Amino acid sequence: MTRKFYINTALLILTILAPFIFPVWKTQLATLWLFIIVALTWDMTGGQMGYNSLGNIFFYGTGMYVCAIIAIGMYFPFGEWTDASRSETWKFTDSQYFTGLILGSLGAGVFCALCAYILGGLFFGLRGPYFAIGTLGLAIATGEIVSNIDWLGGGQGVSMPIYNGDFETFKNIIYYLFAGLGVSLFIFLNWFYKTRFGAAINAIRDDEEKAEAMGIHTLRYKLITWSISAFFIGVAGAISAFQLIHFEPLETAYQTINLGIFMVVCVLLGGKGTLWGPVIGAFMFHVFKEVTWNYFLGWQWVALGALIVVIVVFFQDGLMGYLQTRFPEWFGIKVVDKDEKEIIAEPAE
């Protein structure tokens, strides 16, 4: 208990001091937190509830757009802002910038949670591969449709307001937003998975028919879990929108095969259905990505595809899953009946 407390405190202090210890890596660290957030949220449905979504990126992209509409729309007409031919330049004051950032992020989160709740009513009738393909379809279709709507900036995307202060402060702000969101998500999940609710979604994962037959409110629990997950992805998308300053519908917002598949890979690397798995997996994947993106010049995407295939085929339980089967006693799992073993052992003596 105390050792755990010291480790957690040390990690928290490291999180807070990181941008000052590694000032050059601020942006990478912010991205690492983004990966941790999307991996943890993906694991809520994929790992803990057994619903493998390939389209959670839908909430990321939607979060970006909703945030932009709120943050910009509060002070300027949004349609004119996104009009490529506009000549005048509008600038945000500091107070406008920060109110936009905060209200935009919260609005994005709430909107995405609502989307998940409504869409879930339809999508949770789909099981297994149909759910995966259906959600993938949702993300692709939304991206394609958004890129055709002029009011939303069409294929060009949207330019976000620019922070007036210096660039290093801006990077710090973004880092702490991501880190704060990630830490609160982690603390939330640490509690959430221990509640009856958490046990119920595990039951849905292990045998949904049995869970239904036992009278668990399966649909309600699924909807709430997906909504919470969508809330955090939506806020992460909103922060990303401010971080990137400019985003496009297909390449950035609804980036189905980039971040949309990264989150799945992170979780699989670290271990599905565990609390620390997605965090460790996000770290491992971030390192892998930095290495391949820097040294494989053009072949990085092929390496990513190969990585997915290799993980799925050979290493599907991830690091935590591997440790759990190798050293079950670390996790308090009892597989063999010790008493029976002793009885068998006795005559041999």
Next chain:
Amino acid sequence: MSSIIEIAGVSKSFGGVKANTDISLTVEEGGITGLIGPNGSGKTTLFNSIVGYHPIDGGSIKFEGQEISKLLVPEIARLGLLRTFQQTRIYSAMNCMENMLISIPHRKLTLRDAFRKNTVEDNEKAEHLLEFVGLSEKRFLRAGSLSFGQQKLLEFAMALMNEPTVLLLDEPTAGINPTLINGLIDRLLRANSEFGITLFIIEHNMRVIMNMAEEIYCLAHGELLASGSPAEIQNDQRVVDAYLGAH
């Protein structure tokens, strides 16, 4: 005593095969009702119709006076009508205690309750029920590593944990070590008398069902063949013929 399940004229066919034809029966509240019949006579089909696994072709199924033949499985389960499976279904990756704690009656929880951790009482109740079925020593073992008979007992304990009004048991003694059967009969009777759970049981073991049930229905070829007290059923020539294949 009033009837808690009323089945009137239920028919169900799969393709051309008539699994149930015009079956009517009632289950008395607070009692133990038996359902017997040779293999393939449509017993499990009738159970599946009651709990909503498939649509029925005709007839009506009422639970506590409410029509349930159009409801979905979870909706019916939430009314307090629970079933166990012929091939047991448990969460095999979890240990027995976790299996029990997942089975707390979620239908009685508000959303706020669901967002709480399990209480000390929940834990005590789970341990008590595991002791009741004789699995106390194995409570921290993975459920999947238990023997088939033990899994059956665990499933039964999980059902009790759920505090159902009516429990439908599909062959509770099949696959259980014969030396344990007397103990199981005793526990089923106590579940009925102490916890007040109405039982509706499919059973092949005549000794078991004749000792427990107050009312027995016999199916053959998807039709209701006979009904009555155990003594009446035992002396019914049609039932004997059905089992001996004289039909």
Next chain:
Amino acid sequence: MDEILFNIRLLLDFPIVNLKIIIDGIMIGALFALAAYGLALVWGVMNVKNLAQGDFVIAGGYVAYSLNQVGIYPLLGVPLAFVIMWGIGWVIYKTIITRVIERDLFTSLLATFGLAIMMAQIMNLIFGSDTQSVDLGLPTWFLGPSGIIDLPAAKVIGVAMATVLAIAVVIFMKHSRMGQAIRATAQDSRAARVMGIDTEKVYAFTFSLNAAICGAAGAIIVMIWVIQPFYGITYSVRAFVVVTAAGIGNLPGVIAAGLGIGAAEQYGGHIFGIGYQQAIAVVLLLIVLFVRLMQQRRIRQVLK
């Protein structure tokens, strides 16, 4: 919005335009049906949901394209793409697919998704991201009043070749020993094993055959349309739409759904504008999924 209304009015005022759209849709739909048939085969026989299906189609197209670049007559590209994609399919089966059969469904889905990313990116590195096509140098006929319906000879030949291929595959499945073994395995792989069928061989054959069918479809598509390394996912989605709508092992259904979806896409493209073409394919998937879901719900079931 005005544009959409205008396009709909055009269809009502000039019924002949409908005919043109339907002919176009059926021609392209025949190729969707071909790729979907391959997907249904693999799905039914070894329960693998192949998300790289569309990338096989595109790969076949690039095989034909490269052969044409080195001076081989385009029409010969179709059988050659069939043979070469057969080999590629066999290699992929032996390295990846054989290890994911009989694992849970998400495994095969994700493994083939990784494969799809890999294939698309490799093609992108080799051929670049520009759209490519092969010109047969054949005439285009104009039919109807004032020649409103354009009918390129290449398209007619392409559809004819697709039909011949489909008929050949069906005859093969019905009458050859291997075809019977495939159908037996699809019905019950354990029983097939007990009866002495080497299911591993059947799986390898089925997967290679699927890759070959897709390859041939791609070689036809490159003659009458354009291909691009990242178009694969849309073809995968279309194949899934067709199979979800028709069900596995329902050949007339697959053909009907393929042609129907071809026509629906052409109509959608006409009404909403060409920019929505990709979106329409995916929205059709969502529509089909939910129609099936409602049907299942009526029998108290879910779609799994």
